[in-house]
Amino acid sequence: MSRLDPPRVSRRSVLSLASMGSFLAALGTAIAGILRLPNPAVLPGPARRFKLGAPDEFAVDSETAFAEQNLVLFRDNDGFYAVSTICTHLGCTVARSKDGFACPCHGSRFDNSGRVVAGPAPRPLSWLELARAADGQLIVNADNEVPEGTRYRV
């Protein structure tokens, strides 16, 4: 190939391609950046660990509703368990009904231990982790689930 041969690719088309390419690359990066900013790096929120009271306050075979904390605390012969009242469907607060829980928003129904009986809920109600605080009170950690049937023995 000599210097007199015409170039197969013109300078103009190389430059056009380069400018188009850099534009597309910049656009892609910009879109990624634009989506990145609103995706929170830190999820702010209050701690969801609540003191529920001394274990003696709750009689065996009793249940106590904690409306503010969205849970119901049960005590039976085997121990304590806390069932979340946040519906696993779309997050409404379920109400206690005769034989379980019922959701006001889309009609999911759960039995006493939170298993789905009817309606669209994809999962049973969460059982929440219980523990004792240093002062002996029961503490629930609403961010941690425990398997259904788990009891907390005092």
Next chain:
Amino acid sequence: MATAPREFIENLQHLPQAVKDAWFRLGKAPESEREESQATFHNLFLHIHSVRVHVRTLKPTLTLGLGIMATSAFLITVITGVLLMVYYKPSTDLAYQSIKDIHFTVSTGRFMRNIHRWAAQLMVLAVLLHMARVFFTSSYKKPREFNWVIGLGLLVITLALSFTGYLLPWDQLAYWAITIGSNIANSPRELTDAIGITKWMDPGGFQKRLLLGANFVGQDALIRFYVLHVFVLPLALVVLLSVHFWRIRKDGGMARPEDPMGGLAEWGGELRPVFQPVATKTYGLMALVRGKRATVNRGPENTVMSWPHLFWAELAVFMVTVAVTLVLSYYSDAPLKELANPAIPENPAKAPWYFLGLQELVSYSAFMGGLLIPVIVVFGLALIPFLDRRPGGEGLWFGTAGERSVAVKSLFFSLAVTVGMLALTVNYGWLRNWFPEIHQLWIILVNPGSLLVLIFAAWSLYILQRQDSVRHAAVGLFICFLVGFTILTYFATVHRGPSWKFFWWPSQWPVH
């Protein structure tokens, strides 16, 4: 004496007239067609219109003015919305109180908020009816396919505007609507959980985080919805609306039956000569001239000047919209529920009417009803003009042969299927009631909502086969969509009560 002082005095004397001329450019009401055309395209705001408009498109029964009505309602919400922004405070502590202030203290605040709310409702209604009008007059056909898709985008933005709007008062409706809405965004997790891949791929969680900016519904969520409602979505709407209008012009005006080439067409009770315009061209001044001089009172095509014919018609629709909004706002206040209470939702917690059909679907499955079916419906609607490509019937209600009978049959069919499906669900429950241990995947895939979509699609294919017409199949599908939407909305409004149970009338709801 120098002439400049005299000139100055004279100019001073003519100042009011000169300013007026500058403002109106033409400086007087147009008297000839040439001036009428100049009035249109020498004015920034009127320039959206073409200079001439076909007489057929001025017929009220073609468009029913629904597009203009939707636009008018949007303009009203923009003006009242900006006014509400003066007092509204997007903070979880202050939002509710500021709405109360607007309602009870701010001069005309209550009226403005009512107007904002009624215009928004009217806009949703007008947009839906406008879509139905465009469909039933075959106005989406080539070359208007793209504008149909833009229109669907506008429908989605309109609904998004309404949704983000009713979140702002931070009352019970607002709080629980954000909770439900963000969990619907989260609902792909239902599917990823059911097949066990959430750990590796969690689009639902990403969408929810993007909406809420946190793990819970609070200040971060409110400010995000506020920004969407007052800036992002209106801007997107205005951009798409501009494209929508621009395409109407560039696609050759509104869809209408073609005038006979070189023949005569009826206009104002008499037959007049017309010529056939090329759809891709816009005709400006050159269309005004026929022969050697400008024509008076008669277009070379079957058209009239936009000024004043079209403008008066548009103004009339605008004024009707304003009047309806004002009357509704005078007699009916925009609701404000109790302050948001994260502990307990209202029972029943119902969305505004245009989302109640969706709420019924969501009560079968969050992912299927809240995301997949709406996406399928919007995509299905968007595909219609690309699948139905045979010309004919443009600008005529039920324009092709046999369309009316297909429409009526589809009406009865979809009515029977939808009502039957709801009756079945109410009386016998669904899969979970029959097989308590059933896998969630079955609940997502097989539910009354997804079955309705399948049956409607099958019906459309049946018509396609039987009538041998894509347009007829599309008509069948669209009727099914309209009937499904209407019946579900009605059903959820009237027949769903506390705990989303079935009641014949709201008066039978248990009293606490």
